[in-house]
Amino acid sequence: MKLLKDLCAVHAPSGDEAPMKEFLLSYISKQQKTWKVKPELIHGPEFQDCLILAFGNPRTAIFAHMDSIGFTVRYDNQLVPIGGPDADTGTLLVGEDSLGPIECKLVLNEEGRAFYEFGRAIDRGTGLTYKCNFRQHDDMVTTCYLDNRLGVYNALKVAETLEHGVIVFSAWEEHGGGSVQYLTKYLYERWQIKQALVSDITWVTDGVHHGKGVVVSMRDKNIPRKSYVDRIIAISQSSGVPFQLEVEGSGSSDGRDVQISPYPIDWCFVGAPESNVHSPNETVHKDDITAMVSLYEVLMAEL
Amino acid sequence: MKLLKDLCAVHAPSGDEAPMKEFLLSYISKQQKTWKVKPELIHGPEFQDCLILAFGNPRTAIFAHMDSIGFTVRYDNQLVPIGGPDADTGTLLVGEDSLGPIECKLVLNEEGRAFYEFGRAIDRGTGLTYKCNFRQHDDMVTTCYLDNRLGVYNALKVAETLEHGVIVFSAWEEHGGGSVQYLTKYLYERWQIKQALVSDITWVTDGVHHGKGVVVSMRDKNIPRKSYVDRIIAISQSSGVPFQLEVEGSGSSDGRDVQISPYPIDWCFVGAPESNVHSPNETVHKDDITAMVSLYEVLMAEL
Amino acid sequence: MKLLKDLCAVHAPSGDEAPMKEFLLSYISKQQKTWKVKPELIHGPEFQDCLILAFGNPRTAIFAHMDSIGFTVRYDNQLVPIGGPDADTGTLLVGEDSLGPIECKLVLNEEGRAFYEFGRAIDRGTGLTYKCNFRQHDDMVTTCYLDNRLGVYNALKVAETLEHGVIVFSAWEEHGGGSVQYLTKYLYERWQIKQALVSDITWVTDGVHHGKGVVVSMRDKNIPRKSYVDRIIAISQSSGVPFQLEVEGSGSSDGRDVQISPYPIDWCFVGAPESNVHSPNETVHKDDITAMVSLYEVLMAEL
Numbered sequence: 001m002k003l004l005k006d007l008c009a010v011h012a013p014s015g016d017e018a019p020m021k022e023f024l025l026s027y028i029s030k031q032q033k034t035w036k037v038k039p040e041l042i043h044g045p046e047f048q049d050c051l052i053l054a055f056g057n058p059r060t061a062i063f064a065h066m067d068s069i070g071f072t073v074r075y076d077n078q079l080v081p082i083g084g085p086d087a088d089t090g091t092l093l094v095g096e097d098s099l100g101p102i103e104c105k106l107v108l109n110e111e112g113r114a115f116y117e118f119g120r121a122i123d124r125g126t127g128l129t130y131k132c133n134f135r136q137h138d139d140m141v142t143t144c145y146l147d148n149r150l151g152v153y154n155a156l157k158v159a160e161t162l163e164h165g166v167i168v169f170s171a172w173e174e175h176g177g178g179s180v181q182y183l184t185k186y187l188y189e190r191w192q193i194k195q196a197l198v199s200d201i202t203w204v205t206d207g208v209h210h211g212k213g214v215v216v217s218m219r220d221k222n223i224p225r226k227s228y229v230d231r232i233i234a235i236s237q238s239s240g241v242p243f244q245l246e247v248e249g250s251g252s253s254d255g256r257d258v259q260i261s262p263y264p265i266d267w268c269f270v271g272a273p274e275s276n277v278h279s280p281n282e283t284v285h286k287d288d289i290t291a292m293v294s295l296y297e298v299l300m301a302e303l
Numbered sequence: 304m305k306l307l308k309d310l311c312a313v314h315a316p317s318g319d320e321a322p323m324k325e326f327l328l329s330y331i332s333k334q335q336k337t338w339k340v341k342p343e344l345i346h347g348p349e350f351q352d353c354l355i356l357a358f359g360n361p362r363t364a365i366f367a368h369m370d371s372i373g374f375t376v377r378y379d380n381q382l383v384p385i386g387g388p389d390a391d392t393g394t395l396l397v398g399e400d401s402l403g404p405i406e407c408k409l410v411l412n413e414e415g416r417a418f419y420e421f422g423r424a425i426d427r428g429t430g431l432t433y434k435c436n437f438r439q440h441d442d443m444v445t446t447c448y449l450d451n452r453l454g455v456y457n458a459l460k461v462a463e464t465l466e467h468g469v470i471v472f473s474a475w476e477e478h479g480g481g482s483v484q485y486l487t488k489y490l491y492e493r494w495q496i497k498q499a500l501v502s503d504i505t506w507v508t509d510g511v512h513h514g515k516g517v518v519v520s521m522r523d524k525n526i527p528r529k530s531y532v533d534r535i536i537a538i539s540q541s542s543g544v545p546f547q548l549e550v551e552g553s554g555s556s557d558g559r560d561v562q563i564s565p566y567p568i569d570w571c572f573v574g575a576p577e578s579n580v581h582s583p584n585e586t587v588h589k590d591d592i593t594a595m596v597s598l599y600e601v602l603m604a605e606l
Numbered sequence: 607m608k609l610l611k612d613l614c615a616v617h618a619p620s621g622d623e624a625p626m627k628e629f630l631l632s633y634i635s636k637q638q639k640t641w642k643v644k645p646e647l648i649h650g651p652e653f654q655d656c657l658i659l660a661f662g663n664p665r666t667a668i669f670a671h672m673d674s675i676g677f678t679v680r681y682d683n684q685l686v687p688i689g690g691p692d693a694d695t696g697t698l699l700v701g702e703d704s705l706g707p708i709e710c711k712l713v714l715n716e717e718g719r720a721f722y723e724f725g726r727a728i729d730r731g732t733g734l735t736y737k738c739n740f741r742q743h744d745d746m747v748t749t750c751y752l753d754n755r756l757g758v759y760n761a762l763k764v765a766e767t768l769e770h771g772v773i774v775f776s777a778w779e780e781h782g783g784g785s786v787q788y789l790t791k792y793l794y795e796r797w798q799i800k801q802a803l804v805s806d807i808t809w810v811t812d813g814v815h816h817g818k819g820v821v822v823s824m825r826d827k828n829i830p831r832k833s834y835v836d837r838i839i840a841i842s843q844s845s846g847v848p849f850q851l852e853v854e855g856s857g858s859s860d861g862r863d864v865q866i867s868p869y870p871i872d873w874c875f876v877g878a879p880e881s882n883v884h885s886p887n888e889t890v891h892k893d894d895i896t897a898m899v900s901l902y903e904v905l906m907a908e909l
Contacts, residue, residue, distance in 0.1 A: 015829035045800055048831055048870045072825055072853055075813035080855040082829065124813070124851040125824035127832070175829050178865040185868045194348060207378035207427070218428035219375055223318035223385065223478050225351055226430070245427040247375055249383040259481040261868060262488045262564060264351050497651060510681035510730070521731035522678055526621035526688065526781050528654055529733070548730040550678050552686040562784040565791045565867060567654045 001136065003027075003156065007149035009132040011095065013070035013082045014175035016127050017049040020066035020152075024051055024169060027156070036161050042186075050171055050179050052186070056164035060195040060303045061187050062296065063180065063254040063267075064155040065173030068145045069278055070129040071106075071114060073097075073122045079106070079114035082127065083174030086278040092131035097123035103131060130280040139211065139286045146274050146282040148173070150289065151199040154271070157293045158300060165300045166193065173200075173254050180257035188263040195228070195303050196267040197296065198255045201284070202246060204275045211285040213242030214292040217269035220251040222259055228266035232299065239298040242291045244273070270295060304439065306330075306459065310452035312435040314398065316373035316385045317478035319430050320352040323369035323455075327354055327472060330459070339464050345489075353474055353482050355489070359467035363498040363606045364490050365599065366483065366557040366570075367454040368476030371447075372581055373432040374409075374417060376400075376425045382409070382417035385430065386477030389581040395434035400426035406434060433583040442514065442589045449577055449585040451476070453592065454502040457574070460596045461603060468603045469496065476503075476557050483560035491566040498531070498606050499570040500599065501558045504587070505549060507578045514588040516545030517595040520572035523554040525562055531569035535602060542601040545594045547576070573598060607742065609633075609762065613755035615738040617701065619676035619688045620781035622733050623655040626672035626758075630657055630775060633762070642767050648792075656777055656785050658792070662770035666801040666909045667793050668902065669786065669860040669873075670761040671779030674751045675884055676735040677712075677720060679703075679728045685712070685720035688733065689780030692884040698737035703729035709737060736886040745817065745892045752880055752888040754779070756895065757805040760877070763899045764906060771906045772799065779806075779860050786863035794869040801834070801909050802873040803902065804861045807890070808852060810881045817891040819848030820898040823875035826857040828865055834872035838905060845904040848897045850879070876901060 012020040021043065032038050039053035049066075069083035071093065091106040093116065104118035116122065130144035155167045166187060171179040187193040202208070202215050216236055218229050236243045255267040272288035315323040324346065335341050345355035352369075372386035374396065394409040396419065407421035419425065433447035458470045469490060474482040490496040505511070505518050519539055521532050539546045558570040575591035618626040627649065638644050648658035655672075675689035677699065697712040699722065710724035722728065736750035761773045772793060777785040793799040808814070808821050822842055824835050842849045861873040878894035 015825070016832040018833060046870055048872070049833075072829075074853040080825070080853055124853050125835070172829065172865075176827070176862075176865070178828075179870075181866055181868040182870045219318070219383070221479070222481075223375075223475070226319040227321060227352075229428070247377040247383055247427050256479075257866075259475075259479070260484055260560075262484040264349055264482075264485045266351070522621070522686070524782070525784075526678075526778070529622040530624060530655075532731070550680040550686055550730050559782075562778075562782070563787055563863075565787040567652055567785075567788045569654070 001141065004150065004153045005134040007152055008134055008143045008145045011129050012066055012068055013127040013129055014067040014172045017066045017171040021049050021051050021169065035159060037163050039159065048171065048179060050183060051169040053159060053167040055162045058164055058166040058191050058193060060197065060300055061166040061168055061193050062155050062158065062197050062199050063168045063170055064151040064199040065148045065170045065254055066152060067171055067174050068129055069174045070127055073116065073124060073126040073128065075124055077115045079116055079128070081114065084278055087130065087280055091280055093128040094131045095126050095128040097126040102128070133280065140283050141286060142281050142283045144280040144282060146284050147201040147278065150201055150284060151271060154199050154292050154296060158296045161297060162300055166191070170254055177257040180254050181261045184258055184261040184263045184265055188265065194265050196258050196265050197299060198253045198267055198269040199296065200253050200269060200271045201274050202269065202271055203251070203277050204273045205246070208244050208246050208273045210273065210275065211287050213244050214288055214295050215244050215246045215271060215273050217246040217248065220248040220253065220269065222252060222256045224255060224268050225266050229268050231303070232268050232270070235299055235302045236295060239295060241295040241298060243295060270299070304444065307453060307456045308437040310455055311437055311446045311448045314432050315370055316430040316432055317370040317475045320369045320474040324352050324354050324472065338462060340466050342462065351474065351482060353486060354472040355486070356462060356470040358465045361467055361469040361494050361496060363500060363603055364469040364471055364496050365458050365461065365500050365502050366471045366473055367458040367502040368451045368473045368557055369455060370474055370477050371432055372477045373430055376419065376427060376429040376431065378427055380418045382419055382431065384417065387581055390433065390583055394583055396431040397434045398429050398431040400429040405431070436583065443586050444589060445584050445586040447583040447585060449587050450504040450581065453504055453587060454574060457502050457595050457599060461599045464600060465603055473557055480560045483557050484564045487561055487564040487566045487568055491568065497568050499561050499568050500602060501556045501570055501572040502599065503556050503572060503574045504577050505572065505574055506554070506580050507576045508549070511547050511549050511576045513576065513578065514590050516547050517591055517598050518547050518549045518574060518576050520549040520551065523551040523556065523572065525555060525559045527558060527571050528569050532571050534606070535571050535573070538602055538605050539598060542598060544598045544601060546598060573602070607747065610756065610759045611740040613758055614740055614749045614751045617735050618672055618674060619733040619735055620673040620778045623672045623777040627655045627657050627775065641765055643769055645765065654777065654785060656789060657775040658789070659765060659773040661768045664770055664772040664797050664799060666803065666906055667772040667774055667799050668761050668764065668803050668805050669774045669776055669864070670757040670805040671754045671776045671860055672758060673777055673780050674735055675780045676733055679722065679730060679732040679734065681730055683721045685722055685734065687720065690884055693736065693886055697886055699734040700737045701732050701734040703732040708734070739886065746889050747892060748887050748889045750886040750888060752890050753807040753884065756807055756890060757877060760805050760898050760902060764902045767903060768906055776860055783863045786860050787867045790864055790867040790869045790871055794871065800871050802864050802871050803905060804859045804873055804875040805902065806859050806875060806877045807880050808875065808877055809857070809883050810879045811852070814850050814852050814879045816879065816881065817893050819850050820894055820901050821850050821852045821877060821879050823852040823854065826854040826859065826875065828858060828862045830861060830874050831872050835874050837909070838874050838876070841905055841908050842901060845901060847901040847904065849901060876905070
């Protein structure tokens, strides 16, 4: 859980993913000697703050977004949301501006508009994220930013044994997208990749429960191609890994940008379910984490 | 009307267009020997479930979307809409899951949420579509899915005499798009196609009436380039084919995805008007169908 | 102010940008002999009605949208908005149809729906724009369409001394976009351009005031990459040019389409603030215009 805890504490709201990329490069440089295949690391100005790991002869790409929700400091103590945060008055927020590190309190007024409470004015444009409070109790993990540091964690675990595949660490997923479009371009032009898995976290619902396995989402606001989802379900069924099927009418992911990019790439969302979505207390069952990693290992081998 | 009737009965909600593609491939393989020009058939993994017919040296593309609205089965008898269906309690829905064919009833609760009534639970993720009830009375045709099987029908009729042009059968139009982006890429890179017509069905309104001709839409939610629409209107005027001009502030089509694709392709929506939009009783005047085919023949020759 | 006044009077609502392109080509052909560098003019069918000016070895692109808000004539005296116009009953609107020039009155009913009052019916699909009333008082300029003819003006002023850079005059910004996607494709494929500035007009708010300098927007509805915005702020601070920082949760610009295009191009909105947004009385402080031009000169040299 050390890796997951460290990931959840990285400050990287949408548009400021560079700290996550640095964390990943540092982690990978240390760990890859223990991996089955040493990946090619692809990054630089042509990829903004994104990072691609290429293993062997890839047919399938894993997308794991690095960014988190949060707030941008405006003026008059106002905060503008990044993505869709869901937190109460009193929540601790952290960040840094020209005067140094910040730990301030979130205040919501009666209309639900967000403000900060701090001993001084904070620089305009400063990004604030939840202060991480990583907790384990029984079989559950509770912390901010399981969405999507757990998706990143999953990708790093899968990387340990991956022989053929691409892992893509993307940006801006929580706030309008903007990186998946050029990332798919690269994947398709270099390897003609036509298969994607979205390593991200979904919601506990009436039909999806903690501890019942990783979720294969048959649709959310967007609808992936049926024949691709059916193949994934068939592989999941024969894998023996516990999994659940979800059908949603709302919610979105990097899958949306894969869908509308000018490349014929199928996608499917496969990830653990959480409760307390987008709050400082996102909660996931440890068995669902295990199932997520296991199912990705199977899917990346068999797809 | 036999072809139109058969088209309307094909089960192909957004994301599951493969059955329409198979229907089209089978129809075309039988019919193309009677066509003026035998088209090149372009499809395969690089086009997901889409299909392109290329005739001669194409300058203009017809887009006709294959998918329909419908519902996805969730759990607890819940249905999630695909696109924007408009149907009453009691409407018959059909589909198929692992236990066999399904014919069930739509039930709307007081909040308008959709459920199914059936003797057993249906597999999660199963797509349901309206049961087709094709009717003709006086000069009118009434059935589900004139939107857009009539647009497909129009394209197939135009194909009979087409010498130069491309016909594109697209996917996901009713639910967020996702195929037109890579289809325009192919059209532009191979033939530098810069002109598109959207073969789709629009609404009867205060200014557009049954039996008054095919509709040339000057705008909907999206605004096509004025100079292109003006050319189409000028050709329509000199064609002698009955047509009507529409101006709308809402509604969208494959034109939207043509517009926002990274290719400089003009588009214009040209199609018959219907009443009872997105219901099981979509109704079109037969004269407007005739006018639609006639105007497309002229436009494809003169644009 | 003569140039700005002339620009504001050009009729070019979204989708009908050709008149602005013609105005620009005519202006540039006369003026470019006085410019430091004679630009390459790039336009034609591959660019619809857009226009690109290329100077030297470009690293950074200025995007200035040519189109304006307005109305499309429907039937029964109805008007459909183009973009988000904000005008009162009695506002004069101008345009031209098959019967000749039009000057009519806008009428809003109690539900806020728009109609025109004119001595005759106007052709369906005719575009109407505000009648320009250009006024100067003290240090302020008031007219319709400072958004975005002032952004175009800024680009033309910067062109006078520009040595290396691209100026892009884009289309459809006020109504759904659709040109920036293929324009970025060209910029990236030809020059690998990864830096963009959006030359557009923003709002006077609680934190941004008339006469306090050009606005560098750290975010609006979309969030640009932090490292790029930070570089622009650092250059702005050392430039000595008066500037203000904005942080918004709504509003959008050509930056959005740069962001979601399949090219890794950073963008930042830099422009003067106005009051009476999208009305016939948009108002900007002259010092903010001066600051806008000055800051662009510095940014284009130093980025």
